[in-house]
Amino acid sequence: xxxxxxxxDLTAEEIWTVQPGxxxxxxxxxxxxxxxxxxxxxxxxxxxxxxxxxxxxxxxxWTGIAVQQVGAVWFGGWGVLAGAIxxxxxxxxxxxxxxxxxxxxxxxxxxxxxxxxxFRRFKADPRLKSGRDYLILFIAMVxxxxxxxxxxxxxxxxGFGLLTTESLPLFIWGWFGGNVVAGVVxxxxxxxxxxxxxxxxxxxxxxxxS
Amino acid sequence: MNxxxxxxxxKESPIYEVHPFVKLFFLLVVSLFPLFVAAPxxxxxxxxxxxxxxxxxxxxxxxxxxxxxVAISMGTIILLSYTILGGRHAEFQVIATLLGFPIYWERxxxxxxxxxxxxxxxxxxxxxxxxxxERDVIVAMRSIKLPFVVTYVFAMALRxxxxxxxxxxxxxxxxxxxxxxxxxxSLAYKIRKYVMYMIPLxxxxxxxxxxxxxxxxxxxxxxxxxxxxxxxxxxxxxxxxYKIHDYIFIILIASAFILLVYLxxxxxxxxxEKSLFIQWLHQLxx
Numbered sequence: 500x501x502x503x504x505x506x507x508d509l510t511a512e513e514i515w516t517v518q519p520g521x522x523x524x525x526x527x528x529x530x531x532x533x534x535x536x537x538x539x540x541x542x543x544x545x546x547x548x549x550x551x552x553x554x555x556x557x558x559x560x561w562t563g564i565a566v567q568q569v570g571a572v573w574f575g576g577w578g579v580l581a582g583a584i585x586x587x588x589x590x591x592x593x594x595x596x597x598x599x600x601x602x603x604x605x606x607x608x609x610x611x612x613x614x615x616x617x618f619r620r621f622k623a624d625p626r627l628k629s630g631r632d633y634l635i636l637f638i639a640m641v642x643x644x645x646x647x648x649x650x651x652x653x654x655x656x657x658g659f660g661l662l663t664t665e666s667l668p669l670f671i672w673g674w675f676g677g678n679v680v681a682g683v684v685x686x687x688x689x690x691x692x693x694x695x696x697x698x699x700x701x702x703x704x705x706x707x708x709s
Numbered sequence: 710m711n712x713x714x715x716x717x718x719x720k721e722s723p724i725y726e727v728h729p730f731v732k733l734f735f736l737l738v739v740s741l742f743p744l745f746v747a748a749p750x751x752x753x754x755x756x757x758x759x760x761x762x763x764x765x766x767x768x769x770x771x772x773x774x775x776x777x778x779v780a781i782s783m784g785t786i787i788l789l790s791y792t793i794l795g796g797r798h799a800e801f802q803v804i805a806t807l808l809g810f811p812i813y814w815e816r817x818x819x820x821x822x823x824x825x826x827x828x829x830x831x832x833x834x835x836x837x838x839x840x841x842x843e844r845d846v847i848v849a850m851r852s853i854k855l856p857f858v859v860t861y862v863f864a865m866a867l868r869x870x871x872x873x874x875x876x877x878x879x880x881x882x883x884x885x886x887x888x889x890x891x892x893x894x895s896l897a898y899k900i901r902k903y904v905m906y907m908i909p910l911x912x913x914x915x916x917x918x919x920x921x922x923x924x925x926x927x928x929x930x931x932x933x934x935x936x937x938x939x940x941x942x943x944x945x946x947x948x949x950x951y952k953i954h955d956y957i958f959i960i961l962i963a964s965a966f967i968l969l970v971y972l973x974x975x976x977x978x979x980x981x982e983k984s985l986f987i988q989w990l991h992q993l994x995x
Binding site for chain 2: 525526527528530531532533534535536537538539541542543553554555560562565569584585588591592593594595596597598599659660661662663664665666669670684685688689692693696697700701702
């Protein structure tokens with residue numbers, strides 16, 4: 500019995516590796532997961548966008564980051580797609596102009612992609628079993644949010660002529676802090692609480708699409 | 710009443726005489742208008758036009774109340790970022806000093822320009838969300854021949870947002886029934902405890918994903934392989950056809966945009982130098 504329990508307890512390496520004889524392919528469930536992630540992100544992201552607005556879709560505390568990053572870790576490319584798409588809706592509801600939201604897409608895509616890539620590349624355990632897993636998630640969160648924070652105020656908002664050069668730091672720090680703090684509050688707990696279940700579902704994505 | 714993405718609109722609203730694609734086209738094109746207009750009075754006129762359009766379309770104007778704090782906070786942030794955080798510029802005209810910070814005319818002017826650009830862009834988005842049902846968005850997307858899988862995911866996402874919202878209320882009520890109450894607690898506490906909603910929401914969605922998938926597979930849906938290549942009958946689109954007035958609206962919107970670009974870039978018609986409001990304000994504060 501003890502041996503059986505030990506066998507079912509997957510290692511981080513096994514979580515991300517397709518085992519011999521294991522068949523994985525893109526299925527309807529991944530399309531459904533994509534839609535559901537957009538739906539959750541829509542609601543959760545809009546909460547952050549409406550409750551803590553800094554302006555132009557930048558927030559002091561953006562709850563949507565949890566869906567963006569945790570979703571991408573679990574569901575790979577589907578999570579990245581959802582992470583890039585749902586802010587478009589949640590920002591729209593919160594009053595961000597259409598084309599500003601559209602221009603945020605690359606920032607949101609990178610924010611979702613980096614943690615997903617880091618977990619797959621460094622074979623980190625999504626159940627956060629060791630300090631290394633926590634560190635990989637934290638660094639990925641910080642680096643991806645830094646990219647988003649630089650892209651959006653520097654490229655998008657300056658590009659649209661909505662900000663002065665002097666006010667850029669406020670928006671850069673607002674975006675960065677709003678994402679990292681929310682990520683620290685939610686990402687660790689969500690991964691810790693649900694990863695053990697998610698990795699055993701057919702929806703879990705080991706590679707990028709299946 | 711029809712439930713739209715942002716509220717309710719009476720079934721008799723004239724907006725439902727218009728093909729959904731026209732609404733999407735209006736959003737995509739009219740959102741660009743303020744980017745070509747610097748003079749605040751023109752952007753304000755566009756805002757008034759959009760509000761009038763909402764009134765004519767019988768949108769419940771009370772739904773706009775949620776955007777009042779957004780407009781105020783955005784206005785405040787823009788004003789602060791352009792004035793207090795706007796830096797020191799010897800070349801600009803000082804019109805006042807606030808807490809030791811010089812307030813420049815040029816910065817105040819630019820803040821107004823940006824603010825009056827943003828407001829009609831927000832109003833355009835609100836108009837679209839207030840008048841469009843989930844089905845309208847899907848019809849608009851299918852009208853432009855987007856692949857089935859894209860429109861299907863989009864439809865499912867919109868539907869699931871409603872379900873997540875419902876789940877959110879259920880989770881909240883369940884936690885309240887167990888004595889969880891954030892009334893009077895600090896913001897930090899509320900934020901920390903928000904995770905108590907997130908975990909059940911995710912868990913419920915995962916369960917729903919499997920239920921959805923089983924339902925779709927049972928009905929023979931497939932997004933890959935041979936089954937996905939079968940041409941599907943589109944029943945929704947059969948209920949919507951373009952009428953003459955739809956073509957007229959599309960031509961009008963496109964023409965207005967072309968005219969605006971010509972007047973703006975070709976003749977500099979909407980430049981700040983020609984703005985009567987800016988001239989009046991400059992005289993007022995100088």
